[in-house]
Amino acid sequence: MRATVLRNGPSPVSASADSIVEVRGVSKYYGSVEALRSIDLDFPRGKLTSLLGPSGCGKTTLLKIIAGLITADAGTIAIDGKYVSTPGPERAFVFQDFALMPWATVLRNVAFGLELRGMDKTKRENIARHYIDEVGLAGFGDKYPHELSGGMRQRVGLARALSVDADVLLLDEPFSAVDEQNRRKFQEDLIRLRTNQNKTFIFVTHSIEEAVYISDRIVLLSPRPGRVSQVIEPQIDRSVDPERIHRDKHYLDTVEEIWQGLKQYVE
């Protein structure tokens, strides 16, 4: 198996059969700083796509534009063919800094998206409890965020995003504040979740290994101004033991290939 390199250079990608998120011609300036230049991207439904690139290349900016939290200066975002420019129920965000309410229990934090939608208490707490179990936090519902480790807090953030039953989950470096052991564990959980939740994940990371390990598709962004420089589909069989994936030749080759592509930007 070889990683499929879909394209090189910033030519528009052909609309694939079933893409849930379509980014067209998105540009963004912060004052005079050009953060993103004319981004065209499609995110296939039910797949996990990673945005990978050097620090400051606009990954967070692009993710937040898709989330409707930042407005683009040019271009459009379409979800299921409908243009959007503000947050919507079909998207949910997992924040790099967790963004948990310190005064609320895990249960209330997880149910918060539903609370804002006016769902009644017993109903939303039942849903929240289900996802608390799903992310491996069973029994922690009554704890407060400060009683949890970083890894557990990020699980709360993930459960909150899952609870609102959005089709698209947007994750901004969810593991950057999590220690290495928890990170591995979390990556495996994410792969499992993606298989049985049937949701589309858009995932920001600056770890090549992480991207190759968990993604169906990797979008490489060039340094500022961020442009799409390459799209890679690592065809990795994730049904096997995770230890074996990390030692798999194809996995290592793909990591190397991406590193070769990114190296030019580091010097």
Add this chain to the structure above:
Amino acid sequence: MENSLRAERGAVSLASHSGWRDQSILLRFMSIALFAGAWEIAGRIPVSFAFPTFSDTMVAFVKLVADGSLPTAYLSTLQPLLLGVVLSAFLGVGLGTLCGLWRAGEWLLIPVFIVLQAAPVAAFIPMVTFIYGIGMTAKTLAVMILALPVIVLNTYKAVRNVNESLLVMCRSFLGTRWQTVAKIILPDASPVIFAGLRLGVAAGFVGVVLAELLITPTGIGDLITFHRSRADYAEMYATIGSIIALSTLTLIVLQWIEIRLFRPEKRGA
């Protein structure tokens, strides 16, 4: 995952052991006992002929309660105090929130309160009496003049400095403007708002006593003046001590309300 989580759970329950709580209560009692002892000794030396011992003061306190003069005085002092403090709390938090959220309100009101807080507002109290006489209104206003600025300014600061990432979170989960204020901004700001309320309440006590000492010879202020003029120093100290104790108690109750209602995660901390 199961294993690592179980280990973390063990660490969490270890951290919340209980012994420290009992010990801290014991230490607090010791601090009070130490204070009373030092007072007793200073009174016996004596430091000044006008300085009664702790025991004399306690006896005087019981006597003042028994003969009804202290309860009567409090009846007259507490009404304007309570009214002024409650009005200041609601008005102050309301105005402060408004100024924190709304630019025009900020420009219109905040400078006024900054000046008020910097000014020796006690100097206004005779003026208030001049306009509003010596009744309830004047005393209530005196309380508010002292209590309001710090409450408004603290609330305003807290609302302005609300956790940005929680605001973004609320927006991304489709919170309305009103939900953002009620569910994110106010709870997030509540520690600083309550710090302002505590300062405001303490200032309110100052306001009411000042009003009674300076212009309206009624209530606690009058009782203090009266016993001083008769050189009943134990009674005078008992009265002063009682209002300090009441003020402290109010602040403790306020803290309890804050933790109960707004910041449950700090319970037992």
